[in-house]
Amino acid sequence: MLKEGQLFKEDIILTWMRDRFLRDLVSDTGHAKPDLSLREKLSSLHLNPYYTFPAMALLEPTAHFEDEHEKIVFVEKMRDYLQERISDGNVVFMDEEGRIGVLFSWVSKDVLETIQEMLNAQFGQPMTIGVGKPCSHLYDVFHSYRQASRALEYKFYRGAGEIIYFSELPRYETMQLYPSDKEKELFDSFKAAESDEEVEESVNVFYDWVLRNGPIEIQSVYELTLRLLVGMEKRVLAEAEMVSSYKRFEIMSIVKMETMIDIKQYVHSFLTGLKEVLSHNQKESHRSIIKKTIHHMEQECQYASLQSVAQKVYMTPTYLSLLFKTNTGKTFIEHLTDIRIDKAKDMLKSTHFKNYEVAEKVGYQDPRYFSQIFKKKVGLSPSEYRESVGK
Numbered sequence: 001m002l003k004e005g006q007l008f009k010e011d012i013i014l015t016w017m018r019d020r021f022l023r024d025l026v027s028d029t030g031h032a033k034p035d036l037s038l039r040e041k042l043s044s045l046h047l048n049p050y051y052t053f054p055a056m057a058l059l060e061p062t063a064h065f066e067d068e069h070e071k072i073v074f075v076e077k078m079r080d081y082l083q084e085r086i087s088d089g090n091v092v093f094m095d096e097e098g099r100i101g102v103l104f105s106w107v108s109k110d111v112l113e114t115i116q117e118m119l120n121a122q123f124g125q126p127m128t129i130g131v132g133k134p135c136s137h138l139y140d141v142f143h144s145y146r147q148a149s150r151a152l153e154y155k156f157y158r159g160a161g162e163i164i165y166f167s168e169l170p171r172y173e174t175m176q177l178y179p180s181d182k183e184k185e186l187f188d189s190f191k192a193a194e195s196d197e198e199v200e201e202s203v204n205v206f207y208d209w210v211l212r213n214g215p216i217e218i219q220s221v222y223e224l225t226l227r228l229l230v231g232m233e234k235r236v237l238a239e240a241e242m243v244s245s246y247k248r249f250e251i252m253s254i255v256k257m258e259t260m261i262d263i264k265q266y267v268h269s270f271l272t273g274l275k276e277v278l279s280h281n282q283k284e285s286h287r288s289i290i291k292k293t294i295h296h297m298e299q300e301c302q303y304a305s306l307q308s309v310a311q312k313v314y315m316t317p318t319y320l321s322l323l324f325k326t327n328t329g330k331t332f333i334e335h336l337t338d339i340r341i342d343k344a345k346d347m348l349k350s351t352h353f354k355n356y357e358v359a360e361k362v363g364y365q366d367p368r369y370f371s372q373i374f375k376k377k378v379g380l381s382p383s384e385y386r387e388s389v390g391k
Contacts, residue, residue: 130149
């Protein structure tokens with residue numbers, strides 16, 4: 001009889017071997033081995049070896065993570081949850097990009113809706129699923145994987161939380177010239193806007209024109225947006241006879257955005273920020289923004305991030321980060337960490353929640369990482385602190 005610890009260790013090893021094999025399969029590093037050989041390997045890993053028109057799906061949560069480690073921990077939880085509940089006819093693994101891969105038979109593609117509903121309910125995060133076309137042979141499934149990845153990218157236009165089939169993707173249009181005249185129209189509308197809503201509407205009108213003939217390549221949207229922001233900033237600062245009063249946007253903030261909605265919100269926030277800089281009541285406005293920011297951090301510390309809070313106070317993450325540091329002397333993350341640790345201390349002192357439960361409730365998916373941060377801030381581990389206050 002194997003001990004529990006040994007069984008747990010063997011499960012971890014088996015999961016690692018499965019992920020490694022399936023990553024090789026979808027990247028075609030196996031160099032098109034015959035189906036028979038692949039079926040034997042799947043069987044040896046206790047996985048379903050038989051598929052009727054095999055196909056690939058890729059799943060990605062909509063959550064924003066503070067770092068890569070936090071993302072990997074979250075996705076591993078998703079994978080383990082699915083492995084315990086998904087039918088034996090499907091195979092679940094984590095790919096090299098930190099996404100959940102599902103190998104399934106095309107005749108059973110309805111299972112994807114079930115998977116999406118299960119994950120949405122369990123993790124509280126809408127799941128986007130990209131689906132490739134079915135293949136005749138297992139050794140060709142890497143084609144379906146690449147198509148699923150391409151379909152997943154189209155969430156940029158469809159939005160998060162959708163099931164997107166590669167076979168339904170439209171053709172991307174080509175944009176030949178930058179619309180300088182439309183930038184001028186946006187600038188004029190921006191100047192005349194008397195409310196935040198009117199600025200937002202002006203941004204929507206600009207992008208509606210850009211996409212009037214259909215979607216364009218996502219990289220083209222990034223490039224166009226960067227040029228738009230440079231142009232708008234130059235126009236505003238030149239008219240106000242200012243040179244460097246406003247913190248320039250960061251290029252990486254834009255190219256990391258995953259949906260068209262995010263792009264529009266960023267441009268809207270950027271223009272709102274320009275108005276803030278030009279405001280005569282700038283200091284008072286900044287104090288109000290910081291107060292609202294801290295309120296959101298305290299109320300939503302479990303899920304708060306710089307990006308989510310910036311959206312709530314109508315700021316770009318870059319500008320809010322600068323504003324916060326300038327006005328409080330601490331970075332956004334430093335202050336959020338202090339809030340989380342204070343709330344954790346209260347829970348350890350006044351409740352019987354286990355350490356990992358406290359970690360999750362204050363925003364840390366990995367209890368080990370939480371313990372490290374807690375000890376660094378408090379000087380004691382969570383367990384030591386609980387003992388010191390007599391709980």
